[in-house]
Amino acid sequence: MLAVVDLDGVVADVRHRLRYVESRPKDWRRFFGAAPQDPVLDEGRRVVEALAGVHEVVYLSGRPEYCRDDTEAWLARHELPEGPVHLRPWGDHRPARELKVAALRELSRDREIAVLVDDDPLVCDAARAAGFDVLPATWMGEAPTLLEAQEVDGET
Numbered sequence: 001m002l003a004v005v006d007l008d009g010v011v012a013d014v015r016h017r018l019r020y021v022e023s024r025p026k027d028w029r030r031f032f033g034a035a036p037q038d039p040v041l042d043e044g045r046r047v048v049e050a051l052a053g054v055h056e057v058v059y060l061s062g063r064p065e066y067c068r069d070d071t072e073a074w075l076a077r078h079e080l081p082e083g084p085v086h087l088r089p090w091g092d093h094r095p096a097r098e099l100k101v102a103a104l105r106e107l108s109r110d111r112e113i114a115v116l117v118d119d120d121p122l123v124c125d126a127a128r129a130a131g132f133d134v135l136p137a138t139w140m141g142e143a144p145t146l147l148e149a150q151e152v153d154g155e156t
Contacts, residue, residue: 001114003051007061009119010137011044018145043139052081059085062096097126
């Protein structure tokens with residue numbers, strides 16, 4: 001079974017880089033360029049490590065594909081459980097809830113999904129409505145700027 005885990009706001013603390021997208025024009029290059037400096041959220045680490053003990057971990061993020069090298073290096077540097085990384089395809093700006101439910105459906109064609117761990121309440125609601133079990137990641141606290149980036153801008 002798969003444990004599908006989001007990155008931003010779940011295992012990666014993005015609060016230090018939200019300043020790049022709090023006003024217009026939003027500076028997405030700097031926002032994602034600062035991702036390698038993200039600290040790990042301790043609760044997110046505990047959750048993904050516990051899940052990795054019983055399931056195969058798959059990372060599912062709304063980060064754009066051009067962040068792949070930085071994302072994979074960040075996961076390795078912080079010694080988080082290994083697993084494939086699924087990122088937002090080039091030019092795809094759907095809301096995170098649409099992007100991630102489509103990805104969950106694709107992943108579930110070959111493997112059963114035990115749980116999705118995500119911080120976006122709209123993603124969690126959409127995943128539940130699609131029949132997936134969800135663990136809401138609430139440990140980073142509310143970040144309205146991140147929610148807007150995920151659901152309105154279709155950027156993370």
